[in-house]
Amino acid sequence: MVIVERRKRKGPVLTPSSLPCLGKMPTINITEGCSHDCVYCYTQGYSGYPGAGRVTLLENIPELTEGEIGRKRRKPRRVYFSPSSDAFQPVPEVLDVTYRTMAILLEHGVEVAFLTKGGVPEQFLQLFADTRAGVFAQIGITTLDEDIRRVTEPNAASIMQRLEDISGLVHSGAFVRARLDPLIPGLTDTVENLEPLLAELQRRGIRSIAASYLFLRPGFGQRLSHVPGLANSTEWTWHRFADGVGGGKMIDADYRRERFARLAFLAAKHGIDVHTCACKNPDLAESKNCRIAGPPAEPSAHPKGPLFGCLEQAE
Numbered sequence: 001m002v003i004v005e006r007r008k009r010k011g012p013v014l015t016p017s018s019l020p021c022l023g024k025m026p027t028i029n030i031t032e033g034c035s036h037d038c039v040y041c042y043t044q045g046y047s048g049y050p051g052a053g054r055v056t057l058l059e060n061i062p063e064l065t066e067g068e069i070g071r072k073r074r075k076p077r078r079v080y081f082s083p084s085s086d087a088f089q090p091v092p093e094v095l096d097v098t099y100r101t102m103a104i105l106l107e108h109g110v111e112v113a114f115l116t117k118g119g120v121p122e123q124f125l126q127l128f129a130d131t132r133a134g135v136f137a138q139i140g141i142t143t144l145d146e147d148i149r150r151v152t153e154p155n156a157a158s159i160m161q162r163l164e165d166i167s168g169l170v171h172s173g174a175f176v177r178a179r180l181d182p183l184i185p186g187l188t189d190t191v192e193n194l195e196p197l198l199a200e201l202q203r204r205g206i207r208s209i210a211a212s213y214l215f216l217r218p219g220f221g222q223r224l225s226h227v228p229g230l231a232n233s234t235e236w237t238w239h240r241f242a243d244g245v246g247g248g249k250m251i252d253a254d255y256r257r258e259r260f261a262r263l264a265f266l267a268a269k270h271g272i273d274v275h276t277c278a279c280k281n282p283d284l285a286e287s288k289n290c291r292i293a294g295p296p297a298e299p300s301a302h303p304k305g306p307l308f309g310c311l312e313q314a315e
């Protein structure tokens, strides 16, 4: 049971993220903290983190969004949810604020992009099906093994729920990708884990995935100590990520290079292409922008037609 506290956000809401893979795209966090409580979540170290089992709902996000969009001479092309939380937490008040905020953006012709490990309720699928603005969804999923999911992402959506969401989102006309992040060496990056996952993703209509590996920051060892496959993590070394992303302890570059190549080989057998996150793998020459918020915002890349060529570039 999560405790929800409410407060009003002060200041602008459409603020750009420092993540290179997001560029200068405006982003929105609906909450501080996240009820999914993933054991590896790096936002536990953020200053606004309210503590385990708690989220702070920024209840005035829809009103702020409406006001900012209305005042802007140049509307953003696309807005991303959420760099430091998840917009689809299983908390009715959170989902209500998310729904109203996304509806306002879509009504103004602003595209919506999101990454989630939560369930996407039917009313959102209807909203996405009804809009002419683009919707770019990434579903976080690294395994079909529910036991692994329960240990690492205890309050996030079940594997079956995420697979059904992929099907529902594809059906709604959204551009849908899967995000295999964070992969855990020796646990979720094995052929035995990846083969059935990729086959299922293909069956659900996925043609593109993004991938990256788990990284550890100081203070998280305790929560991760019971995760299978992390016994050797004390030997991982510190890696500096892309500018603005900091760093963390991670499996070394040679291992990642080899395993990403194997993932690409396995995925290609299912007609799926792979992008590795450039923010967290700047030491791999082959890593590219993982397009966490969908393909580049060009009219030709848009899944729903030419309306969007008239919108201005993101500020």
Ligand code: SF4
Residues within 6 Å of the ligand: 034, 035, 036, 037, 038, 040, 041, 042, 043, 084, 085, 086, 117, 156
């Ligand atoms: S879903 Fe994302 S933000 Fe939420 S706990 Fe998991 S990693 Fe953190």
